[in-house]
Amino acid sequence: MQHENETRICQNCKKDFTIESDDFSFYEKIKVPPPTWCGECRFVRRLAFQNLWNIYWRNCNKCGDKTLSMISPDHRYVVYCPSCWWKDDWDGTENAMEYDPSRSFLEQFKELREKTPYNALSSLYTSLKNSDYSNGLAWCKDCYLIFWADYCDGVYYSSMLNGLKYSADCLRGKNSELCYESIDINKDYQTFFSEECDSCVNVWFSRNLYNCTNCIGCANMRGVSNCIFNIKYSKEDYEQKVKELRLDSWQKLQDVEKQSYEVWLENPYRSYTGNSLNLNVTGDYVYGSRNCKNVYMCDDIENCRWTQFVTVPTAKDCMDYSGWGNSASRIYESVAVGEKADSVYFSSECWPDCLNVEYGSWNIAGKNNFGCANLKRKSYFILNKEYSKEEYERLKAKIIEDMKVNPYIDKLGREFYYGEFFPPELSSFPYNKSNAMRFFPKTKNEALSMGYEWDDTIDKIYEATMKAEALPDTLQETKEDILREIIECMNCGKGYRIVKGELDLLCKMNLPPPHECPKCRENKRFARLKPPKIYKRTCMKCEKEINTSFAPDRPEIVYCVGCYQGEFL
Numbered sequence: 280m281q282h283e284n285e286t287r288i289c290q291n292c293k294k295d296f297t298i299e300s301d302d303f304s305f306y307e308k309i310k311v312p313p314p315t316w317c318g319e320c321r322f323v324r325r326l327a328f329q330n331l332w333n334i335y336w337r338n339c340n341k342c343g344d345k346t347l348s349m350i351s352p353d354h355r356y357v358v359y360c361p362s363c364w365w366k367d368d369w370d371g372t373e374n375a376m377e378y379d380p381s382r383s384f385l386e387q388f389k390e391l392r393e394k395t396p397y398n399a400l401s402s403l404y405t406s407l408k409n410s411d412y413s414n415g416l417a418w419c420k421d422c423y424l425i426f427w428a429d430y431c432d433g434v435y436y437s438s439m440l441n442g443l444k445y446s447a448d449c450l451r452g453k454n455s456e457l458c459y460e461s462i463d464i465n466k467d468y469q470t471f472f473s474e475e476c477d478s479c480v481n482v483w484f485s486r487n488l489y490n491c492t493n494c495i496g497c498a499n500m501r502g503v504s505n506c507i508f509n510i511k512y513s514k515e516d517y518e519q520k521v522k523e524l525r526l527d528s529w530q531k532l533q534d535v536e537k538q539s540y541e542v543w544l545e546n547p548y549r550s551y552t553g554n555s556l557n558l559n560v561t562g563d564y565v566y567g568s569r570n571c572k573n574v575y576m577c578d579d580i581e582n583c584r585w586t587q588f589v590t591v592p593t594a595k596d597c598m599d600y601s602g603w604g605n606s607a608s609r610i611y612e613s614v615a616v617g618e619k620a621d622s623v624y625f626s627s628e629c630w631p632d633c634l635n636v637e638y639g640s641w642n643i644a645g646k647n648n649f650g651c652a653n654l655k656r657k658s659y660f661i662l663n664k665e666y667s668k669e670e671y672e673r674l675k676a677k678i679i680e681d682m683k684v685n686p687y688i689d690k691l692g693r694e695f696y697y698g699e700f701f702p703p704e705l706s707s708f709p710y711n712k713s714n715a716m717r718f719f720p721k722t723k724n725e726a727l728s729m730g731y732e733w734d735d736t737i738d739k740i741y742e743a744t745m746k747a748e749a750l751p752d753t754l755q756e757t758k759e760d761i762l763r764e765i766i767e768c769m770n771c772g773k774g775y776r777i778v779k780g781e782l783d784l785l786c787k788m789n790l791p792p793p794h795e796c797p798k799c800r801e802n803k804r805f806a807r808l809k810p811p812k813i814y815k816r817t818c819m820k821c822e823k824e825i826n827t828s829f830a831p832d833r834p835e836i837v838y839c840v841g842c843y844q845g846e847f848l
């Protein structure tokens with residue numbers, strides 16, 4: 280059936296949103312009704328079902344041991360430590376429920392969620408080595424306080440990674456080594472305090488560099504070496520200048536940073552962050568992708584809309600999908616689903632090898648499951664109860680029909696019918712401790728008015744033994760006893776430590792000890808990231824209308840892709 284674009288009112292924020300003709304074809308193909316929430320509200324709701332960055336100590340509800348957990352100790356959910364959760368002595372069938380047609384299906388699913396044991400951490404525990412203090416990890420070794428990462432080795436305090444090695448304080452780092460305080464880096468070696476650098480070696484305080492070596496404070500350079508503040512030097516002069524800059528001193532680094540940012544601002548930005556391999560793409564932090572609309576932080580995706588955080592390629596034919604890829608296809612309204620997942624709808628944490636799963640919450644290698652929670656390696660299950668293939672198809676069809684007339688009603692009186700993601704109040708995480716807060720900060724009242732929970736507890740504060748201002752200016756002056764100190768963060772005043780592996784890395788890079796706590800450093804990196812929002816404005820060169828994540832009041836010079844590539848490729 281041919282559809283026109285249609286404007287509707289979002290059930291959540293009450294603003295207008297457009298469902299495009301292509302979107303209708305997608306919904307028809309997978310036999311779901313069009314959404315009643317706008318794209319941004321749908322995205323926020325999915326993110327509210329994931330918490331990677333806030334971890335607590337609590338006791339495992341099985342073995343009783345102390346475990347790090349993304350679910351707070353005050354929460355009503357049953358939580359197993361990763362070791363107990365991944366053991367084969369249970370599979371989720373213990374809490375099987377019979378469907379009761381007189382009650383709303385999602386109400387019964389909520390009951391099931393509260394009975395089945397949740398995993399303390401969102402990591403593939405069996406693939407990790409010496410990386411316990413982290414969350415959202417697979418195939419990592421010797422990592423500490425990193426979040427959302429695959430295939431990493433020796434990395435500290437970093438997020439959203441794929442193949443990063445011996446690095447610290449990075450955000451969105453791919454296939455790079457010995458990097459520090461950098462954002463959106465790919466195939467880099469020794470890249471420090473930089474952004475959007477690709478295939479670079481020994482680069483400091485630079486942005487949008489490709490294939491460059493030995494550069495400091497540069498912007499938009501291609502295939503150059505020995506440049507400082509966009510000025511080219513001979514090898515000898517460059518080396519002399521570097522000595523004068525004293526990049527090993529914390530004080531001097533602050534000056535170089537300030538000067539570098541001036542160079543960044545004087546030079547134009549591409550309207551979005553990505554590479555020239557993108558074809559017909561709107562969104563930001565997108566690389567090597569084709570035919571995608573409204574996407575964010577994705578690598579190698581095709582025919583996707585409203586898709587975010589595909590940090591491990593690939594994803595195909597997905598809509599309203601928030602991570603993380605790794606050969607995912609036909610995913611709709613789901614978060615933290617991937618690794619050969621196919622046709623997974625309205626689900627969170629379904630991986631690996633999931634097929635035809637709807638309303639799944641932690642289905643491991645599930646095939647043909649509907650409304651199951653914490654279920655491992657099962658097929659044809661509904662509410663964690665087994666059926667024959669024929670019984671399953673019949674009952675699933677009946678439940679879908681029931682859900683169309685008997686909705687879940689939340690505490691705000693909102694109705695949730697078949698064909699959309701879970702109601703906010705089913706989340707295990709308060710809004711301010713979920714990934715949603717990271718990308719869409721809201722006040723307590725805003726969050727509560729949208730049906731999310733809120734956590735008022737204040738983080739424990741450690742008594743500091745020294746002030747950050749008293750830290751040595753260089754690493755040469757730093758002694759190992761620094762590891763015993765609790766340093767008072769320059770920014771928030773809370774105590775933090777420098778850990779042994781971090782000190783060893785700083786030593787390798789000859790960088791001074793950080794003067795702010797890991798949380799403040801992390802928050803600052805995220806604040807530098809361009810948000811997953813699209814604004815309409817004009818190219819500052821040709822005045823053509825562009826879609827960009829640079830808000831109209833930002834100070835940067837923003838060019839359309841054509842004008843940017845005309846000058847810098």
Ligand SMILES: [Zn+2]
Nearest residue numbers: 289292317320
């Ligand atoms: Zn909305």
Ligand SMILES: [Zn+2]
Nearest residue numbers: 339342360363
């Ligand atoms: Zn346990």
Ligand SMILES: [Zn+2]
Nearest residue numbers: 768771796799
């Ligand atoms: Zn701090």
Ligand SMILES: [Zn+2]
Nearest residue numbers: 818821839842
């Ligand atoms: Zn232009």
